[in-house]
Amino acid sequence: MAALDLWVREVHRNQIAFAARATGCLWSGKSEYQTLDVVDTEAFGRVLLLDGLFMTTEKDEFIYHEMIAHTPLFTHPDPRRVLVIGGGDGGTAREAAKHPSVERVDLVEIDRLVVEKSRELLPSIACGLDHPKTSVHCEDGIQWVKTRPSAYDVVIIDSTDPIGPAVGLFSEAFYADCSRALTDGGVLAAQSESPFFNREEVRSIHRNLRAVFPRVHAYTAAIPTYPGGFWSFALASKGPDPLKGPAPERLAVFGDSLKYYNSEVHRAAFALPNYISRLLSE
Amino acid sequence: MAALDLWVREVHRNQIAFAARATGCLWSGKSEYQTLDVVDTEAFGRVLLLDGLFMTTEKDEFIYHEMIAHTPLFTHPDPRRVLVIGGGDGGTAREAAKHPSVERVDLVEIDRLVVEKSRELLPSIACGLDHPKTSVHCEDGIQWVKTRPSAYDVVIIDSTDPIGPAVGLFSEAFYADCSRALTDGGVLAAQSESPFFNREEVRSIHRNLRAVFPRVHAYTAAIPTYPGGFWSFALASKGPDPLKGPAPERLAVFGDSLKYYNSEVHRAAFALPNYISRLLSE
Numbered sequence: 001m002a003a004l005d006l007w008v009r010e011v012h013r014n015q016i017a018f019a020a021r022a023t024g025c026l027w028s029g030k031s032e033y034q035t036l037d038v039v040d041t042e043a044f045g046r047v048l049l050l051d052g053l054f055m056t057t058e059k060d061e062f063i064y065h066e067m068i069a070h071t072p073l074f075t076h077p078d079p080r081r082v083l084v085i086g087g088g089d090g091g092t093a094r095e096a097a098k099h100p101s102v103e104r105v106d107l108v109e110i111d112r113l114v115v116e117k118s119r120e121l122l123p124s125i126a127c128g129l130d131h132p133k134t135s136v137h138c139e140d141g142i143q144w145v146k147t148r149p150s151a152y153d154v155v156i157i158d159s160t161d162p163i164g165p166a167v168g169l170f171s172e173a174f175y176a177d178c179s180r181a182l183t184d185g186g187v188l189a190a191q192s193e194s195p196f197f198n199r200e201e202v203r204s205i206h207r208n209l210r211a212v213f214p215r216v217h218a219y220t221a222a223i224p225t226y227p228g229g230f231w232s233f234a235l236a237s238k239g240p241d242p243l244k245g246p247a248p249e250r251l252a253v254f255g256d257s258l259k260y261y262n263s264e265v266h267r268a269a270f271a272l273p274n275y276i277s278r279l280l281s282e
Numbered sequence: 283m284a285a286l287d288l289w290v291r292e293v294h295r296n297q298i299a300f301a302a303r304a305t306g307c308l309w310s311g312k313s314e315y316q317t318l319d320v321v322d323t324e325a326f327g328r329v330l331l332l333d334g335l336f337m338t339t340e341k342d343e344f345i346y347h348e349m350i351a352h353t354p355l356f357t358h359p360d361p362r363r364v365l366v367i368g369g370g371d372g373g374t375a376r377e378a379a380k381h382p383s384v385e386r387v388d389l390v391e392i393d394r395l396v397v398e399k400s401r402e403l404l405p406s407i408a409c410g411l412d413h414p415k416t417s418v419h420c421e422d423g424i425q426w427v428k429t430r431p432s433a434y435d436v437v438i439i440d441s442t443d444p445i446g447p448a449v450g451l452f453s454e455a456f457y458a459d460c461s462r463a464l465t466d467g468g469v470l471a472a473q474s475e476s477p478f479f480n481r482e483e484v485r486s487i488h489r490n491l492r493a494v495f496p497r498v499h500a501y502t503a504a505i506p507t508y509p510g511g512f513w514s515f516a517l518a519s520k521g522p523d524p525l526k527g528p529a530p531e532r533l534a535v536f537g538d539s540l541k542y543y544n545s546e547v548h549r550a551a552f553a554l555p556n557y558i559s560r561l562l563s564e
Contacts, residue, residue: 020297259556
């Protein structure tokens with residue numbers, strides 16, 4: 001008798017697909033913003049999908065979360081107050097809270113269901129939601145940043161793709177509000193899509209950030225469960241130079257707790273293949 | 283009426299799958315070594331598959347070929363004679379031949395069908411096979427290196443995965459023969475599988491190379507059509523330091539002809555995420 005042949009599959013732009021063999025569906029439902037599924041897989045452990053797209057997995061989430069959090073946090077010389085917009089799974093907050101200088105992480109996730117189901121089904125990631133430094137606010141990040149001038153040293157935009165509920169998180173107007181929500185010398189990081197498959201989105205994000213911030217850089221990380229396995233981030237700074245990399249004494253505190261990020265990886269992430277630097281200078 | 287829904291799919295270890303929408307099958311057949319297919323896709327142009335696995339595609343081949351060729355060639359101070367083992371599609375030879383110092387590229391591909399079908403169906407890659415500097419030999423690379431002491435400045439192992447015809451290309455005995463085929467100060471590069479999915483293979487390749495060469499480094503590149511989108515290479519050197527990167531005056535000759543490789547990318551490729559450096563030091 002044949003066993004159940006269950007796969008979870010993400011189809012990207014109707015052209016490429018990525019799939020993982022599944023051992024079961026733990027939850028499927030719908031919030032007012034999106035569909036949400038948690039599927040168990042052999043290759044990646046539990047996978048969180050929003051609107052059918054792989055958002056995070058137990059086995060490779062460390063790459064995305066370490067790189068979206070530590071790159072801006074080690075760029076800022078003394079980050080105390082951190083805002084995470086999106087990131088309802090808790091992974092980015094978990095990493096931010098590890099920094100001894102960080103006193104408070106405000107996590108503003110519009111979709112309460114992401115927070116609830118992450119707490120229930122992805123505890124190794126969602127532990128960041130319940131860290132003593134973290135305050136979770138199930139509100140609209142676009143509104144949140146409008147009324148908090150100079151409130152944060154670091155803003156991290158841990159959004160879904162620029163479709164549906166997240167589209168406003170990629171606009172120049174939103175980036176300008178983020179800039180006002182940052183202190184002088186503040187730093188912003190944002191996930192900025194696939195440099196291979198989402199060329200127009202990457203270009204647009206950088207164009208919008210450059211209209212607001214004096215320095216904007218792209219950096220990359222290799223994330224197996226995102227389309228093409230290669231992801232870009234944008235780092236926008238009101239002062240600090242992201243290319244310097246982390247202060248050794250601050251990184252030393254982390255011991256061997258990080259699985260991807262290190263001093264060399266921080267700097268290397270900003271070394272862009274020619275096809276990406278050309279895209280950004282077009 | 284629904285249109286044909288044609289996809290070409292690679293299943294990796296029965297756990298993950300990658301697929302691309304196809305517009306047609308250009309050729310399918312079998313040599314004495316492996317099956318060979320060429321499929322046309324929307325996302326990647328023409329794709330060459332061996333034993334059902336994506337080997338190279340028109341749209342992303344530049345990443346693999348530039349990184350497997352230029353990293354060792356710019357590490358060697360004056361590469362004149364180059365050996366490519368495998369690489370029957372011609373892309374690695376194409377890149378090697380671009381170096382003004384290179385006088386001769388011997389390409390030793392065991393499977394004549396790969397050479398024939400690449401010439402016929404992948405001309406933008408296979409042009410390397412017909413470059414005046416290139417000599418194509420449809421022979422066994424394992425035997426080839428046994429009888430050519432000190433014949434090459436650079437050896438590039440552009441093999442398939444360590445199963446089937448390529449398994450001998452990952453052994454310590456073969457690496458020792460490659461070392462003897464290299465001149466003093468010679469440099470070897472080899473594709474070395476996925477650092478995320480093929481952990482045991484990556485470890486074994488490095489163990490075997492370290493038994494033969496005084497310095498061995500891993501480096502990486504982001505290749506969308508390989509499992510996980512992230513690939514590792516091994517660089518073994520009898521002298522030159524690969525971490526130094528290319529001499530600026532030699533790289534300048536290439537103008538803007540390269541689409542991935544540059545001086546910063548060369549050095550950044552050796553900056554390993556913690557999970558890879560830990561794997562290699564186990």
